Amino acid sequence: MQRSGYHHGSLPSALVAAALELLDEGGAEAVRVREVARRAGVSPGAPFRHFADREALLTAVAGEVLEDFAAWQGEAAGAAEGPVMRAFGLGFVRYAIRHPHRFGLLRSRVFGASQPEELRPRLGELELLLNGLVVAAQRDGELPPGDPEVVALGAQALVYGLAQMIVDGFLPAERAESLAEQVLNTYAATGY
Known part of the structure; x- marks a missing residue:
C-alpha cells in the first residue's frame, strides 16, 4: 500500500504505521528506515528525529x-x-x-x-x-x-x-x- 505522504498529525505514528505495512509485507528485514520515510512522505533523515535508530523504530x-x-x-x-x-x-x-x-x-x-x-x-x-x-x-x-x-x-x-x-x-x-x-x-x- 502506497501512502500519499505525511501531511498533518503525528509523524511518529505515521512512521510506525508505514513500518507496520512493511513488516506485514516482508517481515522485520523489510523494515528499513529509508523506505519507512519514503512511504510516510518525509525526508530520509526525518525518522531519526523521533527514533534513535532502526531498532528503536522496530521497538x-x-x-x-x-x-x-x-x-x-x-x-x-x-x-x-x-x-x-x-x-x-x-x-x-x-x-x-x-x-x-x-x-x-x-x-x-x-x-x-x-x-x-x-x-x-x-x-x-x-x-x-x-x-x-x-x-x-x-x-x-x-x-x-x-x-x-x-x-x-x-x-x-x-x-x-x-x-x-x-x-x-x-x-x-x-x-x-x-x-x-x-x-x-x-x-x-x-x-x-
Whole structure:
C-alpha cells in the first residue's frame, strides 16, 4: 500500500504505521528506515528525529503489534463459546496464522529473553489478562488447581509452540487451524 505522504498529525505514528505495512509485507528485514520515510512522505533523515535508530523504530512497531495482539486476545476470550482458555489459545494461534510477520516480531522483541523497557507495561497487561483468565477457569473447574502462573506458563508453552510450528511451516498451512483446534480440544478435555 502506497501512502500519499505525511501531511498533518503525528509523524511518529505515521512512521510506525508505514513500518507496520512493511513488516506485514516482508517481515522485520523489510523494515528499513529509508523506505519507512519514503512511504510516510518525509525526508530520509526525518525518522531519526523521533527514533534513535532502526531498532528503536522496530521497538515502537512491536509496541503497536503487542497492543493489537492484546486486543485480539481480549476479543477471543470475550467471544468464547466454551472454555475461555481454549478460546484464548486458539486466538493466539489464529493471530500467528493471520499475521506471521507480526508474530515473528513479537517472538523476537516481546517473547524473548529480555523485553525493551517501553514494552513491559503492555506485556504486563497481557499477563494480567491471562492470569485472570486462568484464575477464573480454575475457580470454574475448567483448569486444575495450582499456581496460576505455572498453569498460565503451560498454556503459553502449548499455544506458542503450536503457533511457531505453524509459522515455520512444520504443520501444513491448509490444515494448521484445524490441527490447532484439535490439539486445544484434546488439552481442554484433560483440564489443561
